[in-house]
Structure formats: C-alpha cells, structure tokens
Amino acid sequence: MATSTIDIxxxxxxxxxxxxxxxxxxxxEVPSSLTIxxxxxxxxxxxxxxCGCRGGICGACATVYRRPDSHKVEVGLACQTVVExxxxxxxxxxxxxxxxxxxxxxxxxxxxxxxxxxxxxxKCVGCNTCTRSCPMDIDVMxxxxxxxxxxxxxxxNLTLSCVxxxxxxxxxxxxxxxxxxxxxxxxxxxxxxxxxxxHLEEQVRNIEAGAFETGLREIMAMDKERxxxxxxxxxxxxxxxxxxxxxxxxxxxxx
Amino acid sequence: xxxxxxxxxxxxxxERTRPARAERKRKxxxxxxxxxxxxxxxxxDFHPDAKEGSRTPIRVGPSKGYAISPxxxxxxxxxxxxxxxxxxxxxxxxxxxxxxxxxxxxxTSAALTALHTGANVLIATxxxxxxxxxxMAEGGIQAATKGWKDSPYDHYLDVLGGGHFxxxxxxxxxxxxxxxxxxxxxxxxxxxxxKHPDGTLATLxxxxxxxxxxxxxxxxxxxxxxxxVRDEARSCSVKVLEFSPAVELVLDEHGACAGALLFDLETExxxxxxxxxxxxxxxxxxxxHLQGFMTTNHYGATxxxxxxxxxxxxxxxxxxxxxxHPTGAVFPEQAEGLLITEKFRGAGANILxxxxxxxxxxxxxxxxxxxxxxxxxxxxxxxxxxxxGKVGVWLDSPMIDLVLGEGTxxxxxxxxxxxxxxxxxDIAAEPMLVYPTxxxxxxxxxxxxxxxTAVPGLFAAGEVTGGIHGENRLMGNSLLDILVFxxxxxxxxxxxxxxxxxxxxxxxxxVQRYHDELDSEGINTDxxxxxxxxxxxxxxxxxxxxTTSYVGTVR
Numbered sequence: 022m023a024t025s026t027i028d029i030x031x032x033x034x035x036x037x038x039x040x041x042x043x044x045x046x047x048x049x050e051v052p053s054s055l056t057i058x059x060x061x062x063x064x065x066x067x068x069x070x071x072c073g074c075r076g077g078i079c080g081a082c083a084t085v086y087r088r089p090d091s092h093k094v095e096v097g098l099a100c101q102t103v104v105e106x107x108x109x110x111x112x113x114x115x116x117x118x119x120x121x122x123x124x125x126x127x128x129x130x131x132x133x134x135x136x137x138x139x140x141x142x143x144k145c146v147g148c149n150t151c152t153r154s155c156p157m158d159i160d161v162m163x164x165x166x167x168x169x170x171x172x173x174x175x176x177x178n179l180t181l182s183c184v185x186x187x188x189x190x191x192x193x194x195x196x197x198x199x200x201x202x203x204x205x206x207x208x209x210x211x212x213x214x215x216x217x218x219x220h221l222e223e224q225v226r227n228i229e230a231g232a233f234e235t236g237l238r239e240i241m242a243m244d245k246e247r248x249x250x251x252x253x254x255x256x257x258x259x260x261x262x263x264x265x266x267x268x269x270x271x272x273x274x275x276x
Numbered sequence: 277x278x279x280x281x282x283x284x285x286x287x288x289x290x291e292r293t294r295p296a297r298a299e300r301k302r303k304x305x306x307x308x309x310x311x312x313x314x315x316x317x318x319x320x321d322f323h324p325d326a327k328e329g330s331r332t333p334i335r336v337g338p339s340k341g342y343a344i345s346p347x348x349x350x351x352x353x354x355x356x357x358x359x360x361x362x363x364x365x366x367x368x369x370x371x372x373x374x375x376x377x378x379x380x381x382x383x384t385s386a387a388l389t390a391l392h393t394g395a396n397v398l399i400a401t402x403x404x405x406x407x408x409x410x411x412m413a414e415g416g417i418q419a420a421t422k423g424w425k426d427s428p429y430d431h432y433l434d435v436l437g438g439g440h441f442x443x444x445x446x447x448x449x450x451x452x453x454x455x456x457x458x459x460x461x462x463x464x465x466x467x468x469x470x471k472h473p474d475g476t477l478a479t480l481x482x483x484x485x486x487x488x489x490x491x492x493x494x495x496x497x498x499x500x501x502x503x504x505v506r507d508e509a510r511s512c513s514v515k516v517l518e519f520s521p522a523v524e525l526v527l528d529e530h531g532a533c534a535g536a537l538l539f540d541l542e543t544e545x546x547x548x549x550x551x552x553x554x555x556x557x558x559x560x561x562x563x564x565h566l567q568g569f570m571t572t573n574h575y576g577a578t579x580x581x582x583x584x585x586x587x588x589x590x591x592x593x594x595x596x597x598x599x600x601h602p603t604g605a606v607f608p609e610q611a612e613g614l615l616i617t618e619k620f621r622g623a624g625a626n627i628l629x630x631x632x633x634x635x636x637x638x639x640x641x642x643x644x645x646x647x648x649x650x651x652x653x654x655x656x657x658x659x660x661x662x663x664x665g666k667v668g669v670w671l672d673s674p675m676i677d678l679v680l681g682e683g684t685x686x687x688x689x690x691x692x693x694x695x696x697x698x699x700x701x702d703i704a705a706e707p708m709l710v711y712p713t714x715x716x717x718x719x720x721x722x723x724x725x726x727x728x729t730a731v732p733g734l735f736a737a738g739e740v741t742g743g744i745h746g747e748n749r750l751m752g753n754s755l756l757d758i759l760v761f762x763x764x765x766x767x768x769x770x771x772x773x774x775x776x777x778x779x780x781x782x783x784x785x786x787v788q789r790y791h792d793e794l795d796s797e798g799i800n801t802d803x804x805x806x807x808x809x810x811x812x813x814x815x816x817x818x819x820x821x822x823t824t825s826y827v828g829t830v831r
Contacts, residue, residue, distance in 0.1 A: 054277060056610045065817035067809070067831050069519065069541050073407045074574050076614055077695065078499050081404060101695065103277070103610055124511055125466055158694070177468065181494055182691070185503065204507050208466030211504075216475030218463065221421045224456045228428065233453070236429045241445040252437040253312065258425065258487045264476065266425055273429040 040106040057084055057099040057110060071114035077101040080184035083156065086110035096188050098156050116191040118198040121205070130213035132171015139202050142169055144195035151189040151199055157182050161189050161199050168202050176203065177210035232275035277608045278700030280663050283709075286630060290670055290707055293632040298678040301624055307637045315644045322647035322654070324567055324712070325597050336793045337586050338730075344595040344719075347564045351583055354803035355791055357523045357827055358546060360784035363537060365526065368550040368782070370517070372398040373773040374766070375536060375551035377522045377581065380408025381498070382738025382758035383557035384505045386727075386766030387514045390555070393770030397514055400538050400549065402521035402558075402576045402808065406506045409559055409574050409739065410758060413498025414617045414691075416490035417759075418752035419455035421477060426487040428452040435753060438484045438641060439746020442594070447744045450725040451753070451760055458759040459491060467504040469493050482751035483618055484641050490752045495617060495691050498755055520547070521580060521808050524787055525554060525588045525734065528780030533588065533734035535782065539808070541830075550782065552773035553733050555765045556581045557758075560717040560739035563810040570613035571714035572601055580806030581740035585721040587790045590729045594719025594742035599749055602645035604713025606668040608699045613713050616692065618642075618751055620671060620708075623688065624679050628670040628707070629658035643748050646712035653711070660709055668709040677704050716754060718745050727765030733772065737765035804828040 039050045042060060051060040058072060073081030082099035089107045099112060121138035128134050136142065142165060151161035164179040180203035189199040227233070240248070256268050268274075279287065300306075310318060320326050331343040334352050374390040376383045379401030387397045399405065420426040431452040436443055459477075463469070470478040470492055479488040493500035509516070519541040526548065528534035535550040558581030562573025571577070586592060603620070605611040621627070621638040627645075629635055629652050636648035649669050653659030659667035676685050685704035686693050696703045719742030727735040738758045745753060794801070804827055811829035818824075824831060 054609050059610070059812070062812045063814050065814060067813060068575075069403075069809070072575050073403060074412050076412055076572070078496065079407055079411045079574075081407060101610075101698070103699075120510060122511075125508070126464075181468065181500070182496065184499070204503060207468055208504065208507060210466070211468040212464065212466035215468070215471060216473075218421065218469075218471065218475050218477045220423060220476060221456055221460055221463065224421050224423045225460050227423060228453050228456060233428045236427075237432060237449055237453070240429060240432060241449060245441045248433075248436060248441055249312070252433055252441075255430070255433055255486045258481070260481060262488075264472075268425055273427050274425070275423060275427060 040104060042104050043107070043109040045111050046109070051104055053104065055104055057097070057102050057104055058082055060104045061099070071099065071112040075100045078184055080186035081114065083113045083186035083188045084110055085113060085188070096154050096156050098186065113188065113191055116187040118187060118190050118201060120198070120201045123205070125208055125212060128209060130173060130209045132173065134209065135168050135171070135173065135202065135205060138205065139197065141195065141197050142202060144197060145169065146195055148194060150192045150194070154188045154192045156186060156188065157184055159183055164203060165197070165199055168206055173206045173209050174214055176206035180207060227275050233273070236273045279607070279706065282663070283607070286660055287706055289630070289632040290628055290672060293628070294672065294675060294678065297626055297634070298675055301675070301679050307634045309637045310640060310644060315640070318644055318647045318651070322651040323643055324569070324600060324650070327567065330567065331596055335797050335799060337790070338589055339586070339592045342592060344592070345566045345598065347566050348561065348579060348582065348595060350803060351579065351805040351807060352586055353794065353799050354801060354805035355794065356787045357539065357804045358537065360787040363546065363548065363784055365548060365782035365784065367548070368535065369547040370398060370549040372396055372549065372551050374398070374553050374555065374769045375400060375549050376555045376557060376766070377536060378408070378557035378559060378738070379405040379516060379518070380557065380559050380738065380758070381410030381502055381505065381755065382762035383555065384509050385759050385762030386555045386557055386737055386769065387509055388505065388512065389763045389766035390770035391512055391514060393767060393774060395770040395773045398517065398549065398551070399514060400517045400520045400522055400536065402519070402541070402580070404518050405509070405516045406502050407574060407576060408502065409577060410498050410755065411502045412572065412574060412615070413755050414495050414615060415482060415619060416480065416492035416497050416752045417459065417501070417755040418482065418485065418489050418750070419459045419491060419756060420452065420487070420489055421456050421459060421491070422479065422487070422489070426489055428455070430486055431455065431489065434484055434486050435750060436746065438748050438750035440748060441746070443746035444743035446725045450764070451744055451757060454760040455756055458756060458763065461763070462501060462504065462759070465504050465508050467493065467500055480619070481622060483639060484750045495619070495689065501755060501759070521806070522584060523806060524784060525584050526782050526784060527588060527731070527786055528782055530778065530780045532732040532780065534780065537784070541808070548782070552777040553735060553769040555727070555769045556585055556721070556734065556736040556740055557738045557762060557765070558740050562714045564807070565810070566598055566714055569600065569712070569714040570604055572604060572613060572615040573714065576809070578807040578810060579717070580808065582720060583805045585729065585734065585736070585740070588731050588734065588786055590731055590734070591722045592719065592742065593722050594745070594747060595717070597718045597747040598714065599642060599716035599718050600646040600712040601715035602642055602649055602712050603671055603710040605708060606666050606711045607662050607709040608701070609664055611695070611699065615713070615715070616671060616708060616710055620673055620676070620689065623676045623684070625675050626672045628672055629656070630660045631658060641748065642751070649712055662709060666711070668711040670707040671710045672707045673703045674705055674707060716749055718742070718747060718749055725764070727761060727768045733777065735765040735769040737761040
C-alpha cells in the first residue's frame with residue numbers, strides 16, 4: 022500500500038481478458054478494460070497524431086467506428102471510449118476545414134455577420150448527422166439553425182462544451198464547418214452581447230492609477246514572521262456571503 | 277466499468293455514515309483543520325517531496341548541486357538528441373524576429389503581444405496549436421477584480437501563504453497587479469466567462485483564497501481561454517509550426533539566444549530557426565511520472581524547456597517541490613489520473629477512508645490534503661483497494677445532493693457526471709475513488725518580471741518558469757500566470773528583437789560544452805533529452821521490434 026503501488030497509466034498485465042478490435046481493418050487482441058487510445062498503444066502504435074490531453078477536452082483523438090452487428094457509424098474520443106469486441110475503428114486526427122478571415126474588433130454582433138463570413142451554413146439539409154456525430158452530445162443542428170436565424174446568443178451558449186474535434190464537419194453533406202461557426206458566435210457573444218464587467222474595468226483603472234502601490238510595497242518588504250502573522254489573521258470572506266459583502270478592514274482596498 | 281461487487285460492498289459502509297455527516301455539515305460542524313505547525317509536520321512526514329530518494333543533486337550545469345526529482349535529474353544529465361557538429365548552422369530553414377516555443381496559453385499570449393510590437397512571430401509547438409495543460413485547466417482564474425472587497429494586496433498575501441512565503445516578491449507583485457488587466461484582455465477577445473445578468477463576473481473560493489476571486493467559464497475555464505487566444509492568433513495570421521518540438525536552443529557568438537533546432541516529429545528532419553529573440557513557453561512535466569505517480573497533465577508535458585534552457589546556461593529554482601493534486605481518479609481504470617476538480621470539495625463532499633470515516637478536512641491546501649490521503653493509505657492502512665491493485669480514498673459526491681438539494685451534482689458538474697455515467701457510475705449516487713496525482717511543476721527556470729532569463733534574447737513564461745508560486749501554487753493562479761507573464765514575455769521579446777538585437781554567428785557550442793561537462797563528471801550515458809513524448813509502449817511489442825531504433829522514447 023505504499024505510494025509506489027500507484028502505477029503509471031495503463032496496467033494491461035492486470036486485466037487478462039482480451040477482446041479483438043480492428044484498427045483500420047487490422048485485428049489486434051487488446052485488454053477489454055482499455056480505452057481505444059491505450060489499446061492503440063498496447064497494440065504497438067506510438068501516437069503522434071490523434072493524441073492530446075488524454076482527458077477528453079482537447080479534441081485531438083476523434084475516432085469513428087462500427088460494430089459488426091449494426092449499420093450505424095459511431096463516434097467517440099479515443100481517450101474516453103472503452104474498446105468493444107469486434108469494433109472496426111479509425112482515428113480522424115485532422116479533417117480539412119475552412120476558417121473565415123476576420124478581426125473580431127471589426128465585426129458587428131449581428132446575424133448578418135455570421136451569414137456573410139460563413140454563407141455555406143445555409144446549405145444545411147437538416148439531416149441531423151452532425152448532432153448524431155458529436156462526441157460531446159452537443160445539439161449541433163440546433164445551434165446551426167440558431168446561427169442561421171441570427172441568434173448568436175443561443176449559438177454561443179449551446180456550444181460551450183465544443184472540443185472542436187471536427188467530426189461534425191467531416192460528416193456534413195452541406196460541407197459546413199460547424200465548430201468554426203460556433204467559436205465565431207461565442208466570441209461575438211462574449212465581446213459584444215453579454216454585458217461587460219464594470220467592476221473589472223474600474224479595478225484596472227485603480228491599479229493603473231497606483232491605488233495599491235503603498236500597501237503592496239510595504240508588504241513586499243516585510244519579513245517572513247510578520248507576513249505569517251498577517252496571513253494567519255487575514256479575514257476570510259464567508260462561503261455564503263452576498264456579493265456585496267465588505268471586509269471589516271477596508272484599509273487595503275485602494276486610495 | 278461500473279463498481280465491482282467488492283467496491284459496492286465498501287460503498288455501503290460510506291452510505292451508513294453519510295446521513296450523520298450530512299447533518300453535521302448542515303449545522304456547520306466541520307472536521308477540524310490542521311494548525312500551521314500540524315500542516316508542516318504532515319508535509320514533512322507524508323508529502324511525496326519529503327520521501328527519501330525524492331531528491332537527488334544535479335551533477336552538472338549552472339545549478340550543479342541543486343537536489344530535485346531524480347526523474348528530472350536523469351534528463352538533465354542526458355545528452356542532446358543530436359551531435360551538434362552535424363548541424364549545419366551556416367544556413368537556416370526559417371527566419372523570424374520572435375520565435376515562441378510552445379503553443380499553449382503562455383506561448384500564444386506571448387505571440388500576440390510580440391506581434392503588437394511590430395515584430396514578426398513564429399510559434400513552434402510539439403503537437404497541435406493549443407495542445408497544452410492550459411486546455412485542461414478546469415477550476416478557474418484568480419484576479420482581485422471586485423474592488424469593494426478585494427485588492428491585489430489580499431491576493432498577494434494569499435499567494436505567499438500558499439507558496440510557504442518563499443515566492444519571489446517582484447514576480448508576485450506583477451502577477452497580482454496585472455491580473456485584472458489579463459482578464460479584461462480576455463473579455464475584449466470575447467472569452468465567455470460565467471457572469472451575473474448585469475455583467476458582474478461570477479466568482480468562487482479556491483483552496484487558500486481569502487476572497488471569492490476564482491473566475492470561471494463553467495468547468496472548462498482553460499479550454500475557453502485556450503481556444504479564444506488561439507482563434508485570435510489565427511485571426512492575426514500568426515505562423516505556427518505544429519509537430520515541431522524544439523530540441524536545442526541555438527545561441528550566437530555573443531552568447532545571446534538566436535533561434536532553435538526543431539525536430540519534425542512526422543518527417544524526422546531537423547530544422548534550424550534563426551530568430552532575434554526566443555520565448556520559451558514549453559509548459560510542465562507531469563508526463564515524467566515522478567515517483568511513479570499518475571498525472572493530470574497533457575501528453576506532451578515532458579519538461580523539454582527545462583533541458584533546453586539549462587544547457588544554454590539558465591539556473592533552475594523551486595523544482596524541489598512538485599504539486600500533487602489530491603483528487604485524481606483511480607477508478608475505473610480508463611479514468612486513471614483524471615482530474616476531479618477541487619470544486620467538489622468546495623461544495624461539501626467529504627473525504628473518507630475504507631471504514632467510511634473522515635480523517636481530514638476536505639478543504640486543506642492541496643499539498644496538505646494530498647499528504648493526508650497518502651498517510652491514510654500507507655501508515656494508517658485504511659485506503660480503499662481497487663481491482664487493479666491500487667488504493668484510494670472516497671470523495672463522497674452524493675453528499676452534495678444530500679446537503680444542497682437533489683440535482684446539484686448533475687447541474688454543477690455536468691462534465692464529470694456525463695463522463696462517469698459512461699462508465700456506469702452515477703456520481704450523484706455513488707462516491708468517487710481518488711488518490712493524489714501529479715499536477716503541476718511549481719518551479720522551473722529562473723526569470724524576472726520582464727520575462728527575461730540570464731541568457732540575452734531568451735525570454736520565458738508559464739509553467740516552465742519558477743518563482744511566482746514559491747513552493748506551492750494555489751488553484752486559479754496558473755491560468756493567471758500564463759496570461760500575465762506570457763503577455764509580458766512576448767512584449768519584452770518583441771521590443772528586444774526590433775531594438776537591441778545585434779547580428780552574430782549561430783552556434784551550438786554550448787551543447788558541446790555540456791557534453792564535455794557530462795564526460796568530465798564521468799557521466800557516460802546513452803540517455804537523450806528532451807524526452808518529447810512519454811513512453812507508453814508495450815514491452816512485448818518492443819521485444820519484437822528487432823530492427824527499430826529509439827532515440828530516447830521516440831521511435
């Protein structure tokens with residue numbers, strides 16, 4: 022039970038039951054508990070393409086596969102999807118995608134902006150393949166419909182968990198690049214539509230005006246013992262305090 | 277895979293103690309926190325940094341004698357991937373004003389500010405642009421933005437307390453005073469932070485914060501920041517070389533940094549980049565699996581920048597401490613090492629041993645919390661065994677629903693709920709098994725608050741650097757660090773490139789000298805560094821690869 026028993030990464034020797042999988046048509050026997058990513062490594066592949074964060078957020082390891090008993094094309098992130106017996110798979114580490122050329126500060130947050138930069142979005146045939154292909158379970162067709170209608174706010178909020186893996190674009194018969202439309206909408210929303218944080222701007226101004234210089238320079242010159250005391254005595258904002266909570270000592274809040 | 281029947285038996289024990297624990301939580305009765313002295317002794321006895329054999333002195337180079345993790349030392353005491361004499365430096369394949377090494381959050385921010393000084397900029401990165409620990413940060417970003425209750429002064433004090441009062445004061449000053457403007461910059465770039473309807477930024481506490489100053493974008497803050505700055509870099513047509521890690525820095529006859537040698541991972545060619553200034557932003561080293569620990573880090577986090585800068589003459593600091601995140605998943609096998617955000621403990625989930633008993637307050641600082649888990653699983657022997665022979669403690673997520681209301685876990689932790697649900701585990705009904713996991717490189721290469729290193733023309737930012745966080749970083753200060761210091765390093769590098777740079781002959785003599793020093797210390801090795809990619813190869817496959825050669829871990 023020493024810390025050294027916490028071993029690195031996969032430990033295939035401890036999972037003796039194996040299943041056959043087919044990587045680009047080639048059969049490999051791999052431990053049944055592995056993710057597709059670790060199964061590829063077990064099989065002898067050294068991953069350069071198709072492997073990133075290994076934690077399900079970077080979108081590097083999109084994988085498509087079929088089960089022998091079904092006509093359906095399944096998708097998953099290789100680092101998050103456990104192997105299944107007889108699955109046929111290939112990774113899609115890259116798919117050609119066009120990105121519109123824009124400077125955010127020259128854009129207006131209108132639906133027309135999105136339509137102008139990505140006119141091909143209107144080629145959507147409503148087949149819903151994009152939604153069925155999304156490994157993050159995003160309703161892709163819905164947000165594209167919103168984007169077409171000029172509802173940037175909805176398109177932005179529906180796509181927050183997009184990892185930009187590109188499978189939607191790879192399967193779209195209308196040849197649109199959904200995830201690039203999504204990030205355009207998010208950036209337009211974040212910059213122009215959602216109200217700005219006024220307190221943020223104020224604090225930046227206060228700092229630039231040197232409002233905290235005296236206090237900071239004092240504390241920077243302090244010896245460790247005095248610092249430890251200050252640290253121990255510092256007041257902690259209660260977890261459940263209302264947003265407008267104010268500390269007892271307001272002496273360091275700027276002058 | 278769902279919990280085994282053995283583990284389900286053990287979960288019943290947790291369920292039996294849960295109602296009473298939830299009752300205490302409702303009344304505000306918490307498991308007692310450790311005093312500062314108790315914390316110190318807990319760390320001394322059980323933190324991995326304090327374990328015998330966890331540090332060994334480096335025998336060569338500018339920080340010779342400094343004792344750090346043997347896994348890093350073995351890379352520092354390794355040879356270059358190339359014979360420097362075989363590299364033709366009389367010609368180069370790319371020429372740029374500023375070369376940024378690393379396409380994560382720090383590197384991309386640096387590229388953008390360098391561009392604004394009028395310099396032309398090239399990013400070289402090991403995998404894809406944006407493949408970095410930045411992308412994986414969940415919890416948030418600290419900044420004292422709420423002037424009626426918070427200030428850079430309060431932030432400063434928290435950072436120092438977290439870092440055991442060892443941090444570099446000037447670096448911390450810069451971190452906390454530039455924090456709000458870094459956030460403002462992101463807001464201007466259109467990053468979607470969680471906000472109240474009037475635009476006020478939503479904020480939470482993190483471990484060791486005195487004010488609720490953790491800003492966030494749901495539970496994917498880092499991903500939102502990374503894809504936003506990357507999109508901006510694409511808008512500005514920053515040139516990016518992907519799958520092209522740097523394997524050496526190139527200096528010039530004046531001793532200034534003048535470019536880098538890149539290795540194309542796909543065509544296996546080496547390319548020379550000539551640059552007037554270089555920003556090193558290569559990130560951390562979790563994939564070295566120090567002491568065999570699992571890690572939350574990105575595939576490419578192999579500490580390459582430490583090696584490059586060290587050979588070029590930059591000293592190391594604060595590398596003797598490493599941050600272990602207390603709650604990495606240990607079950608199921610496919611989720612191993614995965615980060616379980618601190619937000620679960622912030623929301624009230626207890627930490628329990630195999631008997632369903634509490635043994636530590638769930639909101640101690642990360643290092644103390646980790647040391648306490650290790651103590652429970654080793655000396656006390658009350659860890660929870662997993663089917664693969666590992667051990668963990670329970671993170672009792674169902675308690676959150678019990679205390680804060682049905683549905684809270686699904687609403688507040690949609691990402692983690694969905695992930696575990698795929699494995700057949702409902703974390704609103706069943707606890708998670710966790711153990712400390714390698715998370716962050718507290719230290720790194722020495723630099724100052726202008727982003728400068730000891731080598732002229734070489735600038736640095738992000739996890740590769742040391743000094744900002746002292747001996748222990750607080751949650752929410754790494755996303756902040758990469759933005760603040762990435763922007764500064766880019767600006768300084770850009771100004772240097774268009775200003776004080778002077779022409780000179782390219783050289784790799786420093787690498788040759790480093791090899792000579794290894795020889796004279798009697799270090800005869802065929803190890804090479806930087807590592808570039810971790811080794812997850814199957815030994816049986818390797819045995820059959822009769823004609824394959826590996827340089828380090830790379831085929």
